[in-house]
Amino acid sequence: MKFVRQLGISALVLGLGAPFAGSLFRTQPRGLDLDSIARAIDEGTDHVSARQLAEWIRDRRPGLRVIDVRSPAEFRDDAIPTAENVPIDQLTKSHFAPGQTIVLYSQEGAHAGQAWVMLRSLGVTQAVFVPGGLADWHEEVLYPLLPANVSPAERAQIDALSHYFGGAPRIGAEQGSDVASAAMSGQRPRRRGC
Amino acid sequence: MxxxxxxxxxxxxxxxxxxxxxxxDPPKLARQFYLRDFTVLKVMLSAMLTAMLGAFWGGRLGMFDSAAFxxxxxxxxxxxxxxxxxxxxxxxxxxxxxxxxxxxxxxxxxxxxxxxxxxxxxxxxxxxxxxxxxxxxxxxxxSLTLERLTGLPYGAMVALVTVVAVSVLAWIAKCEAGR
Structure with missing residues (x-):
């Protein structure tokens, strides 16, 4: 009984001492490691293409976590399968386990890029973003435009990936047909880059 | 590996x-729900207390990074x-x-x-x-935590949970001694 009482008293001492122990998280005051950010951008390890992401999702890559940083309304409207919605203002409150591969995306990529920098400043180094965002997902995965001279093997590969996610590749030869078929598939042609 | x-x-x-x-032992566990045997509660509370204090102080003393949990x-x-x-x-x-x-x-x-x-x-x-x-x-x-829900600092939350858990454990011990 004496031992149990001692245990209880030790727990109380440790518990009551906790409010005076200062901040728990070592990572909170961590600043931006600009060198590693510059290196990641330079080497291209900061981003991943929509098609690569599609292959990761299809192959059920262990620890993959796809995060949509847009608003809940936009997320409900259209999102990449398996994605979870963490709006950009909620991102700093989320927890990310070290073994996870975090893939961020937004509508066209700018917000996802900014979210990537935010996560870096929190010490999350295992994140990447999709540069073209959901728009790239539509153009590269769901409704990719196949050139007329594409090899049968490559075409089968693109076909399979597109069909896996419920899309269908478009066949085109010239620039003009791109716009026409984009209009047919119900999407607006967009300007590249952001 | x-x-x-x-x-x-x-x-x-x-x-x-x-x-x-x-x-x-299933009957022993079921007796917890009839408030006749408090083993489950004692095991749960002492496990939570040990894990919470270990996670807090371990993180505070730099043994591991609590933010990665x-x-x-x-x-x-x-x-x-x-x-x-x-x-x-x-x-x-x-x-x-x-x-x-x-x-x-x-x-x-x-x-x-x-x-x-x-x-x-x-x-x-x-x-x-x-x-x-x-x-x-x-x-x-x-990821909703008590700290986020109440807006209290982490340490204060740890102290609060400790006081509640230790009080309940002490109360159970007193009840059992009285039987």
């Missing part, structure tokens, strides 16, 4: 601790319903998932029956998942 070995070691220790506490997301309504189903199963079978493994390992047929039901339930939910996915993902609150 190392992680798996560590997980295996922790699992063995956890199973031993549960068996030593007598939690592989994975906190599961809260989905309020589905988890409320899940908790009710879980509680119902717990009191009916006298075992929870962990203790059913312990009961099976110590040769109790109740453990096997509970585990069979457990896997059948998981399979059913998996098969019905397309139908229930909307509910499964409803009322999301992100």
């Amino acid at each position: 190392n992680n798996l070995l560590i997980a295996g070691g922790i699992g063995v220790a956890f199973g031993c601790a549960l068996e030593c506490a007598g939690l592989g 994975y906190v599961p997301d809260t989905y309020l309504l589905p988890q409320l319903l899940g908790g009710m189903v879980f509680g119902l199963g717990f009191v009916l079978s006298g075992l929870c998932p962990g203790t059913s493994c312990v009961a099976l390992a110590s040769g109790r047929i109740e453990g096997a029956a509970t585990m069979l039901g457990l896997f059948a339930g998981v399979l059913l939910v998996g098969l019905a998942f397309p139908a229930i996915e909307a509910f499964y993902r409803s009322t999301p609150y992100g």
Whole structure:
């Protein structure tokens, strides 16, 4: 009984001492490691293409976590399968386990890029973003435009990936047909880059 | 591979601790719900207390990075319903998932029956998942912690939980001594 009482008293001492122990998280005051950010951008390890992401999702890559940083309304409207919605203002409150591969995306990529920098400043180094965002997902995965001279093997590969996610590749030869078929598939042609 | 070995070691220790506490015995667990045996509450509270204080002070003293801990997301309504189903199963079978493994390992047929039901339930939910996915993902609150919910500093929350847990444990000890 004496031992149990001692245990209880030790727990109380440790518990009551906790409010005076200062901040728990070592990572909170961590600043931006600009060198590693510059290196990641330079080497291209900061981003991943929509098609690569599609292959990761299809192959059920262990620890993959796809995060949509847009608003809940936009997320409900259209999102990449398996994605979870963490709006950009909620991102700093989320927890990310070290073994996870975090893939961020937004509508066209700018917000996802900014979210990537935010996560870096929190010490999350295992994140990447999709540069073209959901728009790239539509153009590269769901409704990719196949050139007329594409090899049968490559075409089968693109076909399979597109069909896996419920899309269908478009066949085109010239620039003009791109716009026409984009209009047919119900999407607006967009300007590249952001 | 190392992680798996560590997980295996922790699992063995956890199973031993549960068996030593007598939690592989369904009638003993069921008696908790009739407030006749407080072993479950004592084991749970002391485990939570030890884990919380260990996680807090370990992080504070730089033994590991507490920010890297994975906190599961809260989905309020589905988890409320899940908790009710879980509680119902717990009191009916006298075992929870962990203790059913312990009961099976110590040769109790109740453990096997509970585990069979457990896997059948998981399979059913998996098969019905397309139908229930909307509910499964409803009322999301992100990784909700007591600290975020109350707005109190982490340390204050640790102190509060400690005081409550130690008080309850002391009260149980007093009640048991009086019997």
